[in-house]
Amino acid sequence: MFRTRPDHRPETVQVFVEGRALMVPEGSSAAAAILISGLSSIRETAVSGSPRLPWCMMGVCFDCLAEIDGVANRQACMVQVAVGMRIARQHGAREVPR
Amino acid sequence: MSLVPVQAAEVPRKFDLAIIGAGPAGMAAAITARECGLSVLVVDENAAPGGQVFRAAELAGADPALAHDMAPGLELIARFRALDITYRPGATLWMLDPDTGTLSLARQGETMEVTADRILLATGAQERPVPIPGWTLPGVMSAGAAQIALKTAGMVPSGKVVLAGQGPLMWLLANQLIRAGVMPVLVETRTQPILRTALEAGGIFSGFGQLAKGIGLILKARQAGMRVISGARHLRAEGSARVQALRFEGGVEPCDTLLLHEGVMPSTHISMAIGLEHVWDARQLCWRPKLDVFGASSHARIAVAGDGAVIGGWEAAVAAGQLAALDAGLRLGRISRADRDFRAEASADALLQARALRPFLDALYAPSQEVLAPPEESTIICRCEEVTAGSLRWAAAIGATGPNQAKAYLRCGMGPCQGRLCGSTVAAVIAETRNVPVEEVGHFRPRAPYKPITVQELAGAQLGADRLS
Numbered sequence: 005m006f007r008t009r010p011d012h013r014p015e016t017v018q019v020f021v022e023g024r025a026l027m028v029p030e031g032s033s034a035a036a037a038i039l040i041s042g043l044s045s046i047r048e049t050a051v052s053g054s055p056r057l058p059w060c061m062m063g064v065c066f067d068c069l070a071e072i073d074g075v076a077n078r079q080a081c082m083v084q085v086a087v088g089m090r091i092a093r094q095h096g097a098r099e100v101p102r
Numbered sequence: 103m104s105l106v107p108v109q110a111a112e113v114p115r116k117f118d119l120a121i122i123g124a125g126p127a128g129m130a131a132a133i134t135a136r137e138c139g140l141s142v143l144v145v146d147e148n149a150a151p152g153g154q155v156f157r158a159a160e161l162a163g164a165d166p167a168l169a170h171d172m173a174p175g176l177e178l179i180a181r182f183r184a185l186d187i188t189y190r191p192g193a194t195l196w197m198l199d200p201d202t203g204t205l206s207l208a209r210q211g212e213t214m215e216v217t218a219d220r221i222l223l224a225t226g227a228q229e230r231p232v233p234i235p236g237w238t239l240p241g242v243m244s245a246g247a248a249q250i251a252l253k254t255a256g257m258v259p260s261g262k263v264v265l266a267g268q269g270p271l272m273w274l275l276a277n278q279l280i281r282a283g284v285m286p287v288l289v290e291t292r293t294q295p296i297l298r299t300a301l302e303a304g305g306i307f308s309g310f311g312q313l314a315k316g317i318g319l320i321l322k323a324r325q326a327g328m329r330v331i332s333g334a335r336h337l338r339a340e341g342s343a344r345v346q347a348l349r350f351e352g353g354v355e356p357c358d359t360l361l362l363h364e365g366v367m368p369s370t371h372i373s374m375a376i377g378l379e380h381v382w383d384a385r386q387l388c389w390r391p392k393l394d395v396f397g398a399s400s401h402a403r404i405a406v407a408g409d410g411a412v413i414g415g416w417e418a419a420v421a422a423g424q425l426a427a428l429d430a431g432l433r434l435g436r437i438s439r440a441d442r443d444f445r446a447e448a449s450a451d452a453l454l455q456a457r458a459l460r461p462f463l464d465a466l467y468a469p470s471q472e473v474l475a476p477p478e479e480s481t482i483i484c485r486c487e488e489v490t491a492g493s494l495r496w497a498a499a500i501g502a503t504g505p506n507q508a509k510a511y512l513r514c515g516m517g518p519c520q521g522r523l524c525g526s527t528v529a530a531v532i533a534e535t536r537n538v539p540v541e542e543v544g545h546f547r548p549r550a551p552y553k554p555i556t557v558q559e560l561a562g563a564q565l566g567a568d569r570l571s
């Protein structure tokens with residue numbers, strides 16, 4: 005659903021989205037990597053099971069909570085990609101430690 | 103990009119001034135505060151300085167889609183980086199104790215506490231929610247989200263793009279997308295007439311420079327061939343697994359990506375959580391912290407500046423940041439009152455100038471009632487807990503007098519976002535149902551942690567506390 009513009013952002017970083025290797029522009033967030041990957045959803049809602057993708061990309065909506073490098077419930081839009089980062093969909097309810 | 107990891111042990115734990123947010127307000131405040139001789143800490147969740155307007159400017163500065171807009175930001179960032187300011191990127195403030203001046207920060211699995219004599223919240227604005235039917239479908243995003251993707255990663259939506267809503271940012275994004283090789287269709291929801299609004303609101307002459315820029319954006323997008331549909335009402339996003347079309351009264355636009363926008367409002371999550379006094383802004387239709395001209399809040403240690411205080415745009419944010427820093431200089435005994443007031447003059451002038459056009463913009467782009475309180479029963483209001491407008495109306499009818507009471511009935515505001523996104527809608531729907539002014543029903547009272555922190559980080563916090571004691 006999103007495409008990169010390599011002519012203008014040539015530097016890339018390799019990450020893994022749901023296990024699939026993907027080159028994304030330097031400076032991308034993990035949520036951006038998901039959008040580039042074409043994944044149809046990042047999670048299904050607990051109540052109705054409907055699919056979701058990021059809404060705000062700036063840390064407001066929490067619709068991007070994902071498992072990043074094995075740590076669940078991370079705001080994917082607020083995490084910058086790093087080489088080899090593993091980004092995965094999160095299964096089950098989203099729980100935020102309080 | 104320089105993202106130097108900061109070792110906990112190397113960073114001093116006490117500062118004269120701690121600033122949350124490295125946007126225009128925070129950077130300008132930091133620069134002025136250093137000039138007054140204060141020791142300054144700046145923390146920001148993002149990886150680089152710039153805030154929302156100049157997000158990732160150091161990366162985006164060479165991108166032809168953005169270069170023009172980023173230029174003033176690059177200048178500010180260079181001045182900010184050149185000074186001896188402790189700047190910690192990628193760090194989130196998740197708890198703040200205003201009485202002791204203690205900030206709890208999380209950064210990549212580590213947490214730490216620092217203290218400051220004065221604290222400036224420069225945390226900026228967020229986009230208003232646009233709760234139309236279908237807004238939770240994959241492929242529907244806020245316009246700002248697409249802009250952030252463009253600024254940080256140079257990426258653009260593929261396929262057919264529809265921009266829907268209103269506001270200056272909408273036209274800016276349209277131009278940026280066009281420059282990036284994407285031709286969107288713009289479906290504008292503006293209902294206010296331009297000329298009459300201008301005559302009534304005023305500010306057209308003093309704000310002429312900004313007005314000319316705005317008109318320039320509209321003309322450029324139209325000249326480039328962007329199709330504009332005006333006066334659209336009753337928007338709904340349609341599709342099964344993802345968005346396929348935007349429907350509105352009298353029309354339908356097929357799309358692969360739908361970008362919604364109805365303006366921005368101050369992010370008051372932290373300022374409300376720490377209990378600052380807030381006032382309802384009837385012109386901007388939002389809550390904002392109650393402040394004096396220097397940004398000083400109802401708490402003796404805390405100031406707020408920039409779009410987190412009142413929506414004024416980045417130039418106003420710079421001026422407000424400077425004023426708050428000068429006031430910190432006075433309060434901490436580094437400059438005299440006369441000195442503060444003398445230096446404040448230029449910033450106060452700039453602030454007035456930057457805000458001149460606001461009354462016009464606020465009136466012109468006032469969101470309609472259907473955006474503030476979605477009329478259709480099945481429309482989702484709270485994305486986290488999937489609470490609909492209908493169920494909220496029911497709760498309001500049987501006794502939920504305000505957002506905090508509605509929580510007990512419906513869990514709205516109890517999901518991971520803590521009501522950041524739905525708060526304004528929840529209040530507007532309850533007010534409408536009870537037939538009282540929205541300021542009367544109040545707002546969610548958020549609490550710490552402001553952001554989810556991982557178990558690992560919590561454990562780290564415990565360790566940090568042990569180390570400190």
Ligand SMILES: Cc1cc2nc3c(=O)[nH]c(=O)nc-3n(C[C@H](O)[C@@H](O)[C@H](O)COP(=O)(O)OP(=O)(O)OC[C@H]3O[C@@H](n4cnc5c(N)ncnc54)[C@H](O)[C@@H]3O)c2cc1C
Nearest residue numbers: 123125126127146147153154155195226246408409415416
């Ligand atoms: C999505 C979006 C896009 C925008 N784009 C433009 C634009 O292109 N052009 C324009 O003129 N205006 C834009 N604006 C308007 C914007 O409000 C500007 O006027 C300007 O960025 C405001 O400056 P500021 O310093 O007040 O806040 P901001 O620039 O928003 O900076 C606030 C900073 O605080 C940080 N922060 C917030 N909470 C925390 C926390 N808990 N811990 C650590 N850091 C935190 C954020 O990461 C952010 O960098 C945009 C607004 C939004 C919401």
Ligand code: FES
Nearest residue numbers: 061065066068081
């Ligand atoms: S996309 Fe909204 S919080 Fe990440």
